[in-house]
Amino acid sequence: MNCRFYQKEIDSFLEGRSGPAAREQIESHLRECRECREYYRIQLLAEELISEEKQLKVNPFLSARVMSRIKNPESLREKKVPGILKPALVVLSVAAAIFLGIVMGSIPGLSRGSRPVPAELSMMNDALLESVELLAAD
Ligand SMILES: [Zn+2]
Structure with a gap:
């Protein structure tokens, strides 16, 4: 069926504006559609949070509670990532990119255009490192 239609219906359903027939349809x-179930869950959560905010004007624990609920993997799917999570995701993906870069760069043959390091070269590097250590010890 048409999920977009149902998602609109869910809005009025949550606001108590839909009749019994529509209710049953929704x-x-x-029960059948996972995507709409996720949508319903998120809408329900938003409604809850809005009513909580109305009740408690200052609640230092609210953001922690919101975050812990959002961290529920079920609600973390695809494009439905809430705005507040985006900075964290950006940091994570940058970290992942850097990590991947390091891993790729450290494996000879995986990084483009590089050949395996010749044995003489690695021995030379070791010698250089040793002499630097000797200098530092003085
Ligand atoms: Zn659906």
């Missing part, structure tokens, strides 16, 4: 669709 409920049966939610």
Whole structure:
């Protein structure tokens, strides 16, 4: 069925504006459709948070609670990542890119255009490192 239609219906469903027939349709669709179930869960969560915010004007634990709920892997799917999580994801993907770069660079033959390091060259590097250590010890 048309999920976009159902997702609109879910909005009015949550606001208590839909009739019993629509309710039944939505409920049966939610049982079958994972995507709409996720949408419903997120909308429900948003409603809850809005009503919590209305009740408690200052709540230092709210953001922690929101984060812990959002970290539920079920709600972390695809494009439904909430805005507050984006900076963390950017940091994570940058870290992953750097890590990958290091790993790729450290494996000869994987990094483009590089040949395996000749044995003489690695021995030379060791000698250089040793002499630097000797200088530092003085
Ligand atoms: Zn659906």
